[in-house]
Amino acid sequence: MKSFFYSCKQTLSRAFCLSAALVCLCSSNSAWALFSDDEARKAILDLRKSLATTQLDLQNQIDALKTENAKLRGKVEELEKQGEEINTSQKTYYQDLDNRLGNFEPRTVTIEGVTGVMQPGEKKAYDDALSAFQSGNLKKAEDGFSAFITRYPKSPYIPLALFWSGNSKYANKDYSGAIAQLQGMIKRFPEHPRIPAAMLTLGNAQLESGSKVAAKKTFSEIISKFPDTDTASKAQQLLTATK
Incomplete structure (x- = not known):
């Protein structure tokens, strides 16, 4: 240069x-x-x-x-x-x-606002059950979520497992089982972001089981607690259609 x-x-x-x-x-x-x-x-x-x-x-x-x-x-x-x-x-x-490493040792994670220790194999068990639900294998999904809830009771995935378990039971027309599962989730995790959707499924399960009074109450609570949301709009439509 x-x-x-x-x-x-x-x-x-x-x-x-x-x-x-x-x-x-x-x-x-x-x-x-x-x-x-x-x-x-x-x-x-x-x-x-x-x-x-x-x-x-x-x-x-x-x-x-x-x-x-x-x-x-x-x-x-x-x-x-x-x-x-x-x-x-x-x-x-x-x-x-x-x-x-997460597959071999416990680690602390936060899932949709819930923090907890995730055990080895825990995420795979949850993902397998969710995949079964998404693919339409509802019986396998229900069994998978039930097994997950029993095996990992303190998992940060528990709110989601309860939510999808309730939806799986509802899709399988096990309305009483869906009501019990979703009510348990709502009571244990009242601030969880899935609560509006859980309440909507709960109201539908109550309606399908013949509990119109309970269903109307659930839909009204959704409208009151979560105004100006898509879930509240759906609840209003269901409430209006319920006689």
């Missing part, structure tokens, strides 16, 4: 000298006295040619410098991209490692 700038410096110096000579030759009366017209014209043409060549050399060197800078920028961008990829890879690695 130093040799490159030194070359540029020499080229500029040569261009300056040629320009100065051309100016002196054109402006000095004595210069015309020393040369004949043809010689003077030839000298001027030679100077112009040399100057043009020098300018071309200088432009070529400038273009080469621009190309070199572009290459350097490309290398810098490539290194930055590689650095980002390494950081992403490390985050993925440590996250995967953390998940793997």
Whole structure:
């Protein structure tokens, strides 16, 4: 790089000298006295040619410098991209490692506002039951959530397990079982974000079991406790339709 700038410096110096000579030759009366017209014209043409060549050399060197800078920028961008990829890879690695460790040792987690110690295998048991519910295998889901609640009574997933267990029972037309499960969840976790949805399912289960008075009360509580929500709107529709 130093040799490159030194070359540029020499080229500029040569261009300056040629320009100065051309100016002196054109402006000095004595210069015309020393040369004949043809010689003077030839000298001027030679100077112009040399100057043009020098300018071309200088432009070529400038273009080469621009190309070199572009290459350097490309290398810098490539290194930055590689650095980002390494950081992403490390985050993925440590996250995967953390998940793997979670399968072998207890750890404290917070699930939808509920903090507790999750035991090894606990999350998989919950996920398996939820997957069964989502795929429509309601009997397997109900059995899975019931087993989960029995095995992990202090799990931070318990509110969700009770919620989905109640929904599984309701979908299986076990209305009394759904009512008991959902009422238990509402009583134990009154501030849980799933309470409005749990109450809506509870009201439907009460309605399906023939307990219209209880269902109306549940729908009215939803409207009172959770106004201006989609759940309250649905509760209002059900309340209006219940005679």
